Amino acid sequence: xxxxxxxxxxxxxxALVLLLFAWSAGRRVDATAVETLDVTGALTxxxxxxxxxxxxxxxxxxxxxxxxxxxxxxxxxxxSQYAQVEMAIKDRPPQLEAELLWQDVRGETHVLPVxxxxxxxxxxxxxxxxxxxxxxxxxxxRFVLQPQIGWMPEEPFKLYIRHLRLxxxxxxxxxxxxxxxxxxxxxxxxxxxxxxxxxxGRFLYSPVALVACWIALSLLILRVFxxxxxxxxxxxxxxxxxxxxxxxxxxxxxxxxxxxxxxxxAAAGVINNLDALALRTSNQVKQFLQHGQNQVSGAVRLLxxxxxDFLRTRLMYHLLPMNVAKFDAQRxxxxxxxxxxxxxxxxxxxxxxxxxxxxxxxxxxxxTLTRVVSERNYCLMxxx
Amino acid sequence: MSVLMAVVYLLSIYGFGAxxxxxxxxxxGGSGNPLLLQTLTLNFFLGLVGQMVLLNLIQLTGWPVPVLxxxxxxxxxAAYFLVWLLREWRQRTPAPTQSGGWFWWVLLTAVALQWxxxxxxxxxxxxxxxxxxxxxxxxxxxWYEQGLELATVSFSDWIGLSDARVNQIAxxxxxxxxxxxxxxxxxxxxxxxxxxxxxxxxxxxTVYFYHSMRARLHHPLLPMGLCFVLxxxxxxxxxVVMAGYADLWMAMFxxxxxHSLQTFLQHRHWRTFLLALVFICALPMIKxxxxxWLCLLLFAWTLKTINxxxxxxxxxxVLFLLGLWLFFGGLEFDTAIGPFILRPDLIxxxxxxxxxxxxxxxxxxxxxxxxxxxxxxxxxxSLLAYVVFNHIHRKYxxxxxxxxxxxxxxVFILILFFLTDAASWAQNYTTLNRFIxxxxxxxxxxMAQYLDLQLRLPSPEDGPTKAPLQASTGGDEAxxxxxxxx
Numbered sequence: 001x002x003x004x005x006x007x008x009x010x011x012x013x014x015a016l017v018l019l020l021f022a023w024s025a026g027r028r029v030d031a032t033a034v035e036t037l038d039v040t041g042a043l044t045x046x047x048x049x050x051x052x053x054x055x056x057x058x059x060x061x062x063x064x065x066x067x068x069x070x071x072x073x074x075x076x077x078x079x080s081q082y083a084q085v086e087m088a089i090k091d092r093p094p095q096l097e098a099e100l101l102w103q104d105v106r107g108e109t110h111v112l113p114v115x116x117x118x119x120x121x122x123x124x125x126x127x128x129x130x131x132x133x134x135x136x137x138x139x140x141x142r143f144v145l146q147p148q149i150g151w152m153p154e155e156p157f158k159l160y161i162r163h164l165r166l167x168x169x170x171x172x173x174x175x176x177x178x179x180x181x182x183x184x185x186x187x188x189x190x191x192x193x194x195x196x197x198x199x200x201g202r203f204l205y206s207p208v209a210l211v212a213c214w215i216a217l218s219l220l221i222l223r224v225f226x227x228x229x230x231x232x233x234x235x236x237x238x239x240x241x242x243x244x245x246x247x248x249x250x251x252x253x254x255x256x257x258x259x260x261x262x263x264x265x266a267a268a269g270v271i272n273n274l275d276a277l278a279l280r281t282s283n284q285v286k287q288f289l290q291h292g293q294n295q296v297s298g299a300v301r302l303l304x305x306x307x308x309d310f311l312r313t314r315l316m317y318h319l320l321p322m323n324v325a326k327f328d329a330q331r332x333x334x335x336x337x338x339x340x341x342x343x344x345x346x347x348x349x350x351x352x353x354x355x356x357x358x359x360x361x362x363x364x365x366x367x368t369l370t371r372v373v374s375e376r377n378y379c380l381m382x383x384x
Numbered sequence: 385m386s387v388l389m390a391v392v393y394l395l396s397i398y399g400f401g402a403x404x405x406x407x408x409x410x411x412x413g414g415s416g417n418p419l420l421l422q423t424l425t426l427n428f429f430l431g432l433v434g435q436m437v438l439l440n441l442i443q444l445t446g447w448p449v450p451v452l453x454x455x456x457x458x459x460x461x462a463a464y465f466l467v468w469l470l471r472e473w474r475q476r477t478p479a480p481t482q483s484g485g486w487f488w489w490v491l492l493t494a495v496a497l498q499w500x501x502x503x504x505x506x507x508x509x510x511x512x513x514x515x516x517x518x519x520x521x522x523x524x525x526x527w528y529e530q531g532l533e534l535a536t537v538s539f540s541d542w543i544g545l546s547d548a549r550v551n552q553i554a555x556x557x558x559x560x561x562x563x564x565x566x567x568x569x570x571x572x573x574x575x576x577x578x579x580x581x582x583x584x585x586x587x588x589x590t591v592y593f594y595h596s597m598r599a600r601l602h603h604p605l606l607p608m609g610l611c612f613v614l615x616x617x618x619x620x621x622x623x624v625v626m627a628g629y630a631d632l633w634m635a636m637f638x639x640x641x642x643h644s645l646q647t648f649l650q651h652r653h654w655r656t657f658l659l660a661l662v663f664i665c666a667l668p669m670i671k672x673x674x675x676x677w678l679c680l681l682l683f684a685w686t687l688k689t690i691n692x693x694x695x696x697x698x699x700x701x702v703l704f705l706l707g708l709w710l711f712f713g714g715l716e717f718d719t720a721i722g723p724f725i726l727r728p729d730l731i732x733x734x735x736x737x738x739x740x741x742x743x744x745x746x747x748x749x750x751x752x753x754x755x756x757x758x759x760x761x762x763x764x765x766s767l768l769a770y771v772v773f774n775h776i777h778r779k780y781x782x783x784x785x786x787x788x789x790x791x792x793x794x795v796f797i798l799i800l801f802f803l804t805d806a807a808s809w810a811q812n813y814t815t816l817n818r819f820i821x822x823x824x825x826x827x828x829x830x831m832a833q834y835l836d837l838q839l840r841l842p843s844p845e846d847g848p849t850k851a852p853l854q855a856s857t858g859g860d861e862a863x864x865x866x867x868x869x870x
Binding site: 229234236320323 | 485487490491494498514517518521522525526528529530534539542546549550552603605606609612613616761762839
């Protein structure tokens with residue numbers, strides 16, 4: 001009886017706390033606020049480039065590679081107030097590749113990290129869990145033309161971006177989402193290698209369904225076979241064993257097939273392309289610096305830059321034990337404080353981006369840059 | 385040759401531990417643990433601590449100890465281990481007979497297969513754990529190539545120092561990196577071989593965990609079943625397969641520290657006190673979070689020692705002090721190492737933490753990490769059961785230290801991830817699960833004790849002849865011996 005009373009008090013306390021939180025959260029953010037933004041634009045492909053026929057007040061930005069970006073210019077929207085955004089593109093021709101973008105508060109553009117794959121004629125819905133919404137300034141879409149045989153390139157087409165649906169953050173949202181996710185069948189999602197140590201994927205099937213099956217199975221076995229507590233315990237462990245056998249199959253699949261493009265090939269037992277590039281570059285740089293010297297002098301300092309964080313840190317690891325450090329724009333001003341004779345800047349990019357040296361974010365006022373090695377993916381410069 | 389030398393190094397860990405426990409027994413004048421397998425695993429962890437301390441001392445004092453000397457010393461320990469093992473093998477006590485029936489063997493097979501699978505997967509991977517090649521292994525690689533005395537510093541310090549190297553976790557303790565370094569002295573810089581330390585760590589811990597539960601629990605199936613549950617947790621599996629994170633070490637040493645302390649409190653033997661002291665001191669040598677767990681452990685110990693009659697007075701004092709703190713706007717004073725700030729809006733302890741205090745709703749990340757994602761299997765669905773058991777068995781003295789520690793750990797986690805800047809670490813999924821991993825063995829251990837107590841409660845069918853449960857009388861005499869160093 002005491003236990004029942006305790007559970008009742010516990011549940012009542014929980015309800016009270018949740019109500020208090022809901023009340024305070026509800027006062028901060030309007031729980032019912034949902035914004036829907038319907039915008040319409042039309043694009044025309046002209047000689048392999050995209051051109052705007054009319055823009056209906058939207059901001060289009062033409063990129064050097066022929067792609068076209070569109071941002072919803074709503075400065076009155078404070079994205080930090082929202083938990084979820086759904087965006088849909090209707091009537092998109094399959095020849096037009098599209099990806100969803102967000103622009104951070106510093107004005108830098110990123111591709112949304114999580115979203116459904118872009119296929120068919122729409123992208124919907126979108127729920128990027130991994131985004132810090134306080135960082136978001138604008139949302140947008142980038143289009144890249146992929147001409148195919150049989151498509152009339154001069155034919156204009158209309159394109160709608162519809163349902164920029166912003167749902168406000170509410171205290172009960174996570175609980176509601178928890179319930180909907182627990183009761184829904186989930187695809188197995190696998191995060192990038194950076195996050196594998198922090199998250200280990202999702203259930204393939206609903207955990208609630210699993211637990212329910214387990215309890216039902218255990219009860220059935222208990223009813224028929226179990227005559228003692230030892231047998232009950234055996235039944236419970238059998239349930240867990242079955243669950244683990246099922247999970248083990250998934251785990252094996254996780255390690256053997258890793259679809260994420262970023263730095264995940266290594267998880268399948270093969271050093272992936274990025275790592276191979278970092279390793280190859282580090283060996284070439286080491287050889288170059290050792291050329292003419294019996295060993296790399298301790299006075300040599302290397303600053304490594306890459307727009308890809310994985311590539312940069314992995315390169316640094318391969319370059320060890322050389323005197324190597326990370327270079328970024330914020331710390332660039334510190335470089336001129338280094339009183340070393342041999343200071344180099346190493347720039348590494350993963351794609352064939354043309355002149356890699358040009359992507360180095362160095363203020364020329366800091367000193368002279370002399371190019372000493374320039375290859376397809378990397379460039380080594382002396383800083384003086 | 386590389387693998388052979390790796391084996392020599394691994395034996396040296398056991399040898400180091402055996403030597404330490406021999407010294408401990410000489411000091412305290414006791415006899416060893418008759419269970420050879422548990423002694424072995426305990427020696428492994430003692431050996432790790434011993435090597436960390438030894439190498440740390442060499443670093444701190446700046447003695448120019450040649451690598452060859454370190455290698456020879458460790459090889460001597462490996463040789464000592466073989467001698468010790470031979471002697472102990474002759475004097476070994478047969479393990480207690482298993483009464484778990486056929487299903488105990490099924491579970492044992494499942495545990496062995498799980499471990500084997502993890503080991504195979506671990507061996508197939510290169511060093512891919514982000515923390516390893518950004519921090520732990522990177523430090524060790526530097527020392528391996530250029531000597532143990534090479535300093536690792538932050539970027540801002542590096543600007544003014546030409547003979548130091550940058551490391552992103554230069555401010556973190558060097559424990560795991562030092563073990564990497566010592567291992568590499570024998571095995572060479574072979575990442576696949578170095579990674580084998582993680583499955584070995586898990587194997588040793590599982591054996592120790594099993595014997596610890598076996599000594600405390602009445603039901604024979606529970607210890608093996610809970611070992612199986614431990615090994616089947618997906619997030620733990622990730623940390624074994626993707627070797628290089630220090631969080632698994634933290635979890636294991638945290639359990640060892642709490643368990644040794646509880647054994648000491650239960651039996652009051654000097655040798656168990658020394659053992660507890662070693663493992664408690666090892667916590668800050670692994671990660672910065674070790675300081676936090678150390679403080680919480682001491683806090684839980686203090687709470688346990690307070691007479692329950694005075695506990696109400698104690699809580700009144702705590703609330704009174706908290707009220708004063710809020711009323712006067714907190715504390716703030718300068719120390720030799722920097723400003724010490726404990727204000728309601730900012731907590732700053734120089735060189736350790738600095739957090740602004742404000743509420744952030746990180747519920748989404750919590751729910752996702754604990755119950756939706758496949759991180760913990762169904763482990764945290766038992767949280768409600770834990771709360772209920774915790775209340776029912778609140779007077780069970782053998783579990784009190786674990787429960788006090790866990791309850792305060794949960795409170796701390798909630799404060800950290802809901803009320804400080806660290807909420808962003810929960811929301812971007814970089815820290816929350818790893819932080820929770822630290823307390824998982826303790827949680828499983830206490831749940832095992834609660835389940836055991838539930839199973840021992842007399843049911844109505846048992847009738848009045850069944851012996852009543854003696855919950856707080858302590859374990860039997862065999863349990864006294866099992867938790868002691870060999």
